[in-house]
Amino acid sequence: ATESEEKDLVIIGGGVAGYVAAIKAGQEGLKVACIEKRGTLGGTCLNVGCIPSKSLLNNSHLYHQILHDSKHRGIEVGDVKLNLAQLMKAKEQSVSGLTKGVEFLLKKNGVEYIKGAGAFADEHTINVKLNDGGETSVKGKNILIATGSEVTPFPGLEIDEKRVISSTGAIALEKVPEKMLVIGGGIIGLEMASVWSRLGAQVTVIEFLDQIGGPGMDLEVAKSIQKILKKQGINFKTGTKVVSGDKTGETVKLEVDSAKGGKPETLEGDVVLVAIGRRPYTEGLGLENIGLEKDERGRVIIDSEYRTKIPHIRCVGDVTFGPMLAHKAEEEAVAVVEYIKKGYGHVNYGCIPSVMYTFPEVAWVGQSEQELKKAGVPYRVGTFPFSANSRAKTNLDTEGMVKMIADPETDRILGVHIIGPNAGEMIAEGTLALEYGASSEDIARTCHAHPTLAEAFKEAAMATHSKAIHF
Ligand code: FAD
Ligand code: NAD
Numbered sequence: 001a002t003e004s005e006e007k008d009l010v011i012i013g014g015g016v017a018g019y020v021a022a023i024k025a026g027q028e029g030l031k032v033a034c035i036e037k038r039g040t041l042g043g044t045c046l047n048v049g050c051i052p053s054k055s056l057l058n059n060s061h062l063y064h065q066i067l068h069d070s071k072h073r074g075i076e077v078g079d080v081k082l083n084l085a086q087l088m089k090a091k092e093q094s095v096s097g098l099t100k101g102v103e104f105l106l107k108k109n110g111v112e113y114i115k116g117a118g119a120f121a122d123e124h125t126i127n128v129k130l131n132d133g134g135e136t137s138v139k140g141k142n143i144l145i146a147t148g149s150e151v152t153p154f155p156g157l158e159i160d161e162k163r164v165i166s167s168t169g170a171i172a173l174e175k176v177p178e179k180m181l182v183i184g185g186g187i188i189g190l191e192m193a194s195v196w197s198r199l200g201a202q203v204t205v206i207e208f209l210d211q212i213g214g215p216g217m218d219l220e221v222a223k224s225i226q227k228i229l230k231k232q233g234i235n236f237k238t239g240t241k242v243v244s245g246d247k248t249g250e251t252v253k254l255e256v257d258s259a260k261g262g263k264p265e266t267l268e269g270d271v272v273l274v275a276i277g278r279r280p281y282t283e284g285l286g287l288e289n290i291g292l293e294k295d296e297r298g299r300v301i302i303d304s305e306y307r308t309k310i311p312h313i314r315c316v317g318d319v320t321f322g323p324m325l326a327h328k329a330e331e332e333a334v335a336v337v338e339y340i341k342k343g344y345g346h347v348n349y350g351c352i353p354s355v356m357y358t359f360p361e362v363a364w365v366g367q368s369e370q371e372l373k374k375a376g377v378p379y380r381v382g383t384f385p386f387s388a389n390s391r392a393k394t395n396l397d398t399e400g401m402v403k404m405i406a407d408p409e410t411d412r413i414l415g416v417h418i419i420g421p422n423a424g425e426m427i428a429e430g431t432l433a434l435e436y437g438a439s440s441e442d443i444a445r446t447c448h449a450h451p452t453l454a455e456a457f458k459e460a461a462m463a464t465h466s467k468a469i470h471f
Contacts, residue, residue, distance in 0.1 A: 007031045009340060010126055010140030012118040012285065015043020016326045017317025018146035019102050020333035026109025028341045033138050034111050035118035035128055041102040042095075043148050044318070045326040051098055052171045055091040056195045057357050063087075064198035073396065082199060084176065091171065114138065119286035123310055127286075142312050142340050145300055146333070147285060149278040149318035154183060157245030157274065163252055164245070164272050167192060173271070176200045181254055181269035183242045186214030187356050189275035190229065194358045197234050204235040204267065206242050208259055216323075216354055218368035218417040220403065225362050225419055228399055232359075237267075245272065280319040305345070306336045314340070328352050353431045355424035360400045363427035366415030366434050369405065380408040382440065382464025384456045386420050388471040391451040397421045402460035404430075404440055411439035411465060422453050429457055440464035 009025045011018045014036030022034040040047055066080055106113050116130040118138075127137045151166040153159060161169035170192040176199045182189045185207030197203040205212065211222040226236060239259045246253045251268040258264075280298040287294070292308050293301050299320050306314040316332035318324045331352070335345030356362040372379045385401045386392035400420035406413050416430030433443055443461035448454050459468040 005031070006124075006139040006141065007033045007112070008140070009033075009142045009144060009337075010118075010138050011035065011144045011146055012126060013043065013146035013148055013317070013319075014038070014041040014102075014113070015146060015148045015317060015329070016045045017148070017319075017329035017333045018043065018144070019106065020330045021144055021146060021316065021337050022111045023105055023109050024334050024337040025340070026106070026111045028337060030337075030341065032109075032111045033114055033140070034106060035114045035116060035126065035138070037115070037117040037129075037131065039115060039131055040096075040099040041106065041113070042099045045329075046098050046102065047095060048168045048171060050326050052091045052095050053167070053191055053195075054357055055094045056087065056171060057191060057359075059087050059090060060195045060198040061359050069396075082176070084174070084199070088172065117284060119284055120290045120292075121286070123290050123313065140312075142314065144336060145282075145285070145308075145313065145315040145319060146317045146329075147281050147319045149324055150281045151274065152277045152279045154242070154245060154274045154276060157247065157252075157272070159274060160247075163270070164247055164274065166274055170196070170273050177269070177271040178202065179251075179269045180204070180271045180273065181206065181252070181267055182273045182275055183245075183254070184275035184277070185209075185212035185236065185238065186275060186277065187354075189273065190225075190356060190358055192273055192275065193234050194229070194232075197232065201271075202235075203233075204237060204269070206237045206240050206254070206256055206267070208239075208241045210239045210259075212236065212238060213356065213362070216364065216368065217356075217362065218364060218403065218415075219370055221362060221364070221368075221417045221419055224401070225356075225358065225360075228360065228419070229358065247272075278318065278324055282319060305339050306332065322349060323352060323354070325352065325354065348435060351431060351435045353427045355427060357424060360397070360420045361423035362419050363423035363430075364415065364417040365427055365431045366413065367405065368415060368417065372405065372414060377414070378408050379405050379414055380464060381405050382460050382462070382468070384460035384463055384468050384471055386453070386456055388468075389451075389453060389456040389459070390470075391453050392421070392456070394451060395421070402426075402456045404443075404460045404464045406440045406464050411441055413438055413440060413443075416457075416460075418457075420453065420456070426454060426457055429454065 008030035011034045025032045116128040118126045121127045180201045180203045182205040185205045193203045213222040244255045252272045254267045300315040317329035331347045338345035353365040383403045387398040403417040405415040440461040444465045448458040
């Protein structure tokens with residue numbers, strides 16, 4: 001074993017949280033090591049999450065649009081064929097380009113990248129089982145846990161990534177299944193249901209709650225996107241719980257039960273996607289060697305400055321509290337390095353956008369109507385449909401709306417909820433408004449270029465403040 005010099009910061013995990021912290025710490029002049037066992041940097045997000053799923057979503061949308069949404073636009077196409085192997089290759093190219101890019105950025109910022117699995121030997125020492133064989137150890141004045149998350153398994157239905165798949169299997173299927181069942185109508189369930197339904201599978205999504213979309217999605221928006229996705233061919237069974245699964249036969253069988261006590265039913269699929277959430281990942285990390293605690297959901301416990309109870313050991317990203325989102329992990333990564341280097345940092349957890357990359361996209365920031373109602377906070381709502389937006393009409397993509405929620409007295413924006421083409425880009429405008437404490441009038445009086453989809457955002461603000469012009 002070789003013993004390297006003591007670092008200012010040792011980071012365990014090279015996912016979005018870990019690699020961003022590594023770059024930021026390098027920029028701040030700290031001596032940094034980043035330990036990653038996967039063999040490539042970027043974690044779940046770049047390797048098996050955000051990036052490959054968005055590649056498949058983008059290209060499956062193009063395929064579906066060419067097949068079903070081109071003739072009336074004046075484009076007649078001949079023999080359209082799916083080349084799934086090439087679709088996957090395009091996905092792999094995006095992934096490898098980006099993961100290599102991150103490796104270059106670590107090098108550029110003087111970060112030592114150690115390829116292997118790290119485990120606490122003591123409060124300052126991490127032992128690393130190197131991917132190439134052998135071991136090393138590295139000491140850090142500060143240590144950052146950024147080990148991320150893994151899929152939550154469904155009890156009794158073992159994931160084999162062929163017939164019973166997690167999102168990792170769902171981005172790598174070798175053929176389009178005839179019938180696909182999806183357990184969980186959260187973001188992963190709906191994004192993957194979109195991909196495979198567009199490519200020709202008959203997809204049924206089974207969701208325990210009465211609304212799809214997972215935590216945080218505004219109810220009106222959830223109902224509306226469910227209708228749109230249903231029209232696209234995805235079947236839904238909401239208010240339905242998957243009780244058990246059996247993959248011993250030709251097809252995979254799921255026993256489902258109405259959440260409200262209706263009659264049980266058996267569903268069959270060639271492939272079943274388990275998408276019931278993700279859980280923090282700390283396996284083999286040796287937290288027990290230093291007495292670090294997790295909460296009842298397996299999250300590493302930290303304070304508001306990302307410190308565990310051993311103050312020089314901090315933790316950010318999916319493995320601790322908060323939404324499991326890449327951009328949340330990134331914000332925390334920058335803030336934690338600022339705490340280490342300067343003693344202060346900041347993340348505004350009330351202002352983290354969410355995006356679901358279906359077509360149309362769904363995006364939101366701030367609070368939903370239900371959350372405000374529950375908290376007894378008064379609010380005013382203004383909406384504007386894309387069917388009244390000139391650019392959406394021109395593009396023949398008129399489904400969706402912008403919904404804005406503001407304080408009735410101060411007019412301060414409390415939440416923005418969008419269904420629409422490009423909602424994921426447009427929500428940046430809402431996030432900026434929320435972060436700066438804008439009122440709906442501020443937005444209503446801000447000139448927006450014509451003809452753009454963003455005018456729907458302005459008009460929703462006008463509707464919130466007084467009246468929209470075009471609706
Ligand atoms: P991770 O990305 O999980 O990285 C942790 C890394 O630590 C891993 O690479 C792991 O190998 C490594 N590691 C763990 N233990 C050790 C150890 N002991 N030693 C060395 N290395 C270790 N979020 C979005 O914001 N937008 C999206 O569009 C989006 N799409 C997603 C799609 C899918 C299918 C999935 C599954 C997730 C998606 N997410 C998305 C969520 C996003 O991927 C995560 O929030 C993000 O990756 C969290 O970053 P992280 O660094 O905390 O953890
Ligand atoms: P989720 O928590 O968003 O959704 C899981 C859904 O499964 C919930 O709606 C839940 O009610 C349902 N469910 C649980 N048990 C069930 C059962 N037995 N029967 C029927 N339904 C059941 O989790 P996810 O979709 O797996 O996503 C995991 C994480 O990854 C989330 O934190 C998400 O934010 C993140 N992610 C984000 C993006 C994005 O930002 N675009 C994309 C993919 C994943």
